[in-house]
């Protein structure tokens with residue numbers, strides 16, 4: 001719960017007050033690694049069925065604006081959200097079959113991209129690496145075969 005307290009404090013400093021429903025949304029968001037908006041809606045409603053879908057989406061937008069939350073667009077499935085506040089930089093590996101997402105750090109890549117950026121006289125502000133593949137469990141189920149019909153990228157619906 002310590003991370004939630006820090007997030008709440010940061011929001012307060014920025015003049016953002018959390019209603020009890022918003023507070024629940026933030027608390028649940030902080031407790032998950034990577035999640036879709038709809039997964040969060042479901043999760044929050046398990047605790048309080050009266051929370052409207054719009055409340056969850058607005059809380060996500062709020063956290064995003066505050067720089068606490070990152071939105072990840074992956075090739076497969078809807079966008080994923082992650083509370084990156086207080087977390088070290090990392091990149092992602094995704095299973096195209098089951099959607100599992102793994103976080104990894106690779107210092108050699110970080111160094112290489114610094115070299116590339118320097119070569120063009122840029123200053124690096126941000127980057128993402130996303131690797132797509134099949135996890136060990138899915139490889140056992142579908143040997144040598146990538147999924148033929150990956151799920152379509154679903155647009156976000158704000159109700």
Ligand SMILES: [Zn+2]
Nearest residue numbers: 095098135138
């Ligand atoms: Zn998998």
Ligand SMILES: [Zn+2]
Nearest residue numbers: 034082090103
């Ligand atoms: Zn992550």
